[in-house]
Amino acid sequence: MGDNMDLPIICPVCRAPLTWGERRVTCPADHTFDIAREGYVNLYRTSRRRSNQPGDTRDMLLARRAFLDAGWYAPLSDRLNACVQDFTQVEAPASDTWQVADIGCGEGYYLGRLMQALRASSKEDRYSGCGMDIARDGVRYAARRYPEARWCVANVAQDILFADGSVDVALSIFAPRFSAVIHRIMARHGLLLIVMPGPAHLTALRDQAMADVRDTGHKVQQELDKLLPHFNLVDQSSLTYPMTLKQPDLQHLYLMTPLYWRSTREARESIKNTPTMDLTTDFIILTLTPKINT
Numbered sequence: 001m002g003d004n005m006d007l008p009i010i011c012p013v014c015r016a017p018l019t020w021g022e023r024r025v026t027c028p029a030d031h032t033f034d035i036a037r038e039g040y041v042n043l044y045r046t047s048r049r050r051s052n053q054p055g056d057t058r059d060m061l062l063a064r065r066a067f068l069d070a071g072w073y074a075p076l077s078d079r080l081n082a083c084v085q086d087f088t089q090v091e092a093p094a095s096d097t098w099q100v101a102d103i104g105c106g107e108g109y110y111l112g113r114l115m116q117a118l119r120a121s122s123k124e125d126r127y128s129g130c131g132m133d134i135a136r137d138g139v140r141y142a143a144r145r146y147p148e149a150r151w152c153v154a155n156v157a158q159d160i161l162f163a164d165g166s167v168d169v170a171l172s173i174f175a176p177r178f179s180a181v182i183h184r185i186m187a188r189h190g191l192l193l194i195v196m197p198g199p200a201h202l203t204a205l206r207d208q209a210m211a212d213v214r215d216t217g218h219k220v221q222q223e224l225d226k227l228l229p230h231f232n233l234v235d236q237s238s239l240t241y242p243m244t245l246k247q248p249d250l251q252h253l254y255l256m257t258p259l260y261w262r263s264t265r266e267a268r269e270s271i272k273n274t275p276t277m278d279l280t281t282d283f284i285i286l287t288l289t290p291k292i293n294t
């Protein structure tokens, strides 16, 4: 990987710029983070080693990878890629290189495919991608599969380890987000794409899981209330399509969502023994740009 992969990431200790070397990532004050064999770096610092890994569990990540690999959410990924490609045709990056960040990247599917699409559509290699997630297993799977981007284990709740105004395109897909923090890292003309479930998302599965059916329509408004002090809403669209899922895809979908954890044992058994289910997606895609001077 060449210099074009330089990233505006900052040191979790002193917030100075980090330089990505062969074996380690360092800051001018010599805070050093080893690059793991798979190519990712761990910037998540805890005062005490927890026995439990934070973020999504390995089982959830493996189920998600299997489900995504089967292509069921490829239309969502393609839609996001098209949005970013349209954007890069009309805007210019804040630096020489487009800096793309996936905040809560999981096992890397969306950023991995986006980087591949951007590189395939342009002769110039002017795209630099970085995925961050607190789940180390997710970041490890991402790094192993998608060398087109950099991957970091990091907590994005209080701070995101990017320099101010350095990110041109940010993705936040089914992940927790903190608008003021995202606003700080976004370039003035940057693009923030958010994906969240809409009111009709996977209702058949939610019903059979007998999990509390939350009012997701209301959730979109709650999300906008948090975002709009910092961002302008450019577009809100939904992506809806049917899926007829058989096993094991159905079980993978169930395991990769929080639904599984909210279900009773009876519901878990019943879904495991369901051979096929007709479902509908309802992805809400929010397109936002940062407000200036907030």
Ligand SMILES: C[S@@+](CC[C@H](N)C(=O)[O-])C[C@H]1O[C@@H](n2cnc3c(N)ncnc32)[C@H](O)[C@@H]1O
Binding pocket: 054, 055, 056, 064, 103, 104, 105, 106, 107, 108, 109, 132, 133, 134, 135, 138, 154, 155, 156, 157, 172, 173, 174, 175, 176
């Ligand atoms: C539902 S998953 C979505 C993953 C990925 N964007 C996708 O759609 O495939 C939510 C992700 O957010 C991560 N996450 C949760 N809290 C986080 C935090 N404080 N900092 C970074 N990542 C976090 C989880 O580990 C998990 O991978």
Ligand SMILES: [Zn+2]
Binding pocket: 011, 012, 013, 014, 015, 016, 027, 028, 029, 030, 031
């Ligand atoms: Zn430092």
